[in-house]
Amino acid sequence: MSDTVIYWFRHDLRLSDLPGLQAASLTGNVIPVFIHDEKLGDDWAIGGASRWWLHHSLASLAGTIEAMGGKLILRRGDTSSELNKLLTETGASHVFASRQYQPWSDELERNVHDMASEHGAQFKRYPGTLLFEPGSVATGAGTPFKVFTPFWRACLRSPQPEAPKPIPTISFPEVWPLSDALDTWNLLPTSPNWAEGWASLWRPGEAHAKNVLTEFLDDKVQNYGDGRDIPSKPFTSKLSPYLKFGEISPRQIWWAAQRCKDQEPGRASAVDKFLSEIGWREFCNHLVAQFPAMPDKAFNTKFDHFPWRGANASLSAWQRGNTGYPIVDAGMRELWQTGFMHNRVRMVVASFLTKHLLIDWRLGERWFWDTLLDADLASNACSWQWVAGSGADASPYFRIFNPVAQGEKFDKSGIYTRRWVPELKDIPDKFLHKPWEAPPLTLETAGIKLGHTYPSPIVDHKEAREAALSAYATLKALSSEAGVGQ
Numbered sequence: 001m002s003d004t005v006i007y008w009f010r011h012d013l014r015l016s017d018l019p020g021l022q023a024a025s026l027t028g029n030v031i032p033v034f035i036h037d038e039k040l041g042d043d044w045a046i047g048g049a050s051r052w053w054l055h056h057s058l059a060s061l062a063g064t065i066e067a068m069g070g071k072l073i074l075r076r077g078d079t080s081s082e083l084n085k086l087l088t089e090t091g092a093s094h095v096f097a098s099r100q101y102q103p104w105s106d107e108l109e110r111n112v113h114d115m116a117s118e119h120g121a122q123f124k125r126y127p128g129t130l131l132f133e134p135g136s137v138a139t140g141a142g143t144p145f146k147v148f149t150p151f152w153r154a155c156l157r158s159p160q161p162e163a164p165k166p167i168p169t170i171s172f173p174e175v176w177p178l179s180d181a182l183d184t185w186n187l188l189p190t191s192p193n194w195a196e197g198w199a200s201l202w203r204p205g206e207a208h209a210k211n212v213l214t215e216f217l218d219d220k221v222q223n224y225g226d227g228r229d230i231p232s233k234p235f236t237s238k239l240s241p242y243l244k245f246g247e248i249s250p251r252q253i254w255w256a257a258q259r260c261k262d263q264e265p266g267r268a269s270a271v272d273k274f275l276s277e278i279g280w281r282e283f284c285n286h287l288v289a290q291f292p293a294m295p296d297k298a299f300n301t302k303f304d305h306f307p308w309r310g311a312n313a314s315l316s317a318w319q320r321g322n323t324g325y326p327i328v329d330a331g332m333r334e335l336w337q338t339g340f341m342h343n344r345v346r347m348v349v350a351s352f353l354t355k356h357l358l359i360d361w362r363l364g365e366r367w368f369w370d371t372l373l374d375a376d377l378a379s380n381a382c383s384w385q386w387v388a389g390s391g392a393d394a395s396p397y398f399r400i401f402n403p404v405a406q407g408e409k410f411d412k413s414g415i416y417t418r419r420w421v422p423e424l425k426d427i428p429d430k431f432l433h434k435p436w437e438a439p440p441l442t443l444e445t446a447g448i449k450l451g452h453t454y455p456s457p458i459v460d461h462k463e464a465r466e467a468a469l470s471a472y473a474t475l476k477a478l479s480s481e482a483g484v485g486q
């Protein structure tokens, strides 16, 4: 094989089950490349927590490639310009990549295609990020699904995703282009190092992704059906950051899940529930591929009239976990301290922001974008719009979570809340989720001084609920006057 080809890594930082890499390895000597394009996506450039994961993920991928006798070439700058330079430097005949579905991806891929053609090289893109390609699953009328259940049913009726492929045999060139040193990219926070301790919580990289999946299917999935809503229990997979960076493919998950069902038929319904959550990831990605304004604009245009509030002191209290509602504060502090938040609590904090504080869902979406390790444009946008009521197949706006009831239902004994809000650790369970109702003596015995050691609630639940319902009524009136809606 004399041709030199480039494999351009994107959010597919793995070597197994990567169709584009498979094809590259059959075509020539492969130069693996990752380009850190800080301007890609403009306002949606990579957030702080994701930079931490990216650093470790690239270090892990580079290590595996080196062990195979190759190198991961790192370049920083505009993607097309860097690929252009690499084509000049290497004379590569092809650029291979996985297709991506962010609103800017198509244009970028077209530019790379045109730029490669000018070099007489071919740009080839392959699936690899989703189970089903956007556009391949449609309603009987050929339109995109806007409701999850029929979407997922149609996916399950489609031909099964192909079985995953192992790491291909890759031959590498003898001469290498220059590479940046990863450390010079400064992806890790320094002053302050807010990610201190994350290395003991998270192990980015393909090998760890596989271990996490195996451990989940071997030991946890049987509890997924009932346990996935309990934030103190380790019953969800925590695969989201691995999926976001493509360290594991959804096909690998799909097929491992099918094997698990074959071997342990008693786990079938829990496994199917888990797969349907992977289905939500598909649904969100298909939606954003087809409605690219979704991260910035209400899917249901009726919500353009909603009287959202902008940034204010309550937003800061929410971000810092100082709202005075213990389950909300626990979630926001878990997020800040670990780069992750349990799904049930994500729903509670998002509802609190958009309904109790009436703050624009886009401000919450931005905060999550910066602080979540799994920050994913599609899943984040769709989930925020789902909670805010403006999304496809959304929870109705008038369904307002009561943060006290949510805490009492899903963290009854308070293990989760006490872990993240330690100043409430000694309050009796009965008052944990509503410390303002505790008698003065109980608070004193627990060492709590409301408004000093722990905040008083920043809004009253009942009043906030009424304000939200009345804002919603205004919206309904305004939108029926304007004759808009979906």
Ligand code: FAD
Binding pocket: 228, 236, 237, 238, 239, 240, 241, 243, 244, 274, 277, 278, 279, 280, 281, 282, 284, 341, 342, 343, 344, 346, 347, 350, 368, 372, 374, 375, 376, 377, 379, 380, 381, 383, 384, 387
């Ligand atoms: P599991 O329960 O083990 O689920 C397996 C996988 O399915 C997840 O890893 C994830 O890839 C996918 N998944 C599960 N639930 C959802 C969902 N509701 N929507 C889309 N995919 C889902 N998920 C992200 O990956 N990135 C985000 O930026 C993101 N932002 C969110 C914002 C809000 C306001 C809410 C309510 C949810 C958000 N989610 C997001 C969805 C969900 O909370 C996480 O995917 C999940 O908590 C990850 O934990 P897990 O891997 O243990 O999930």
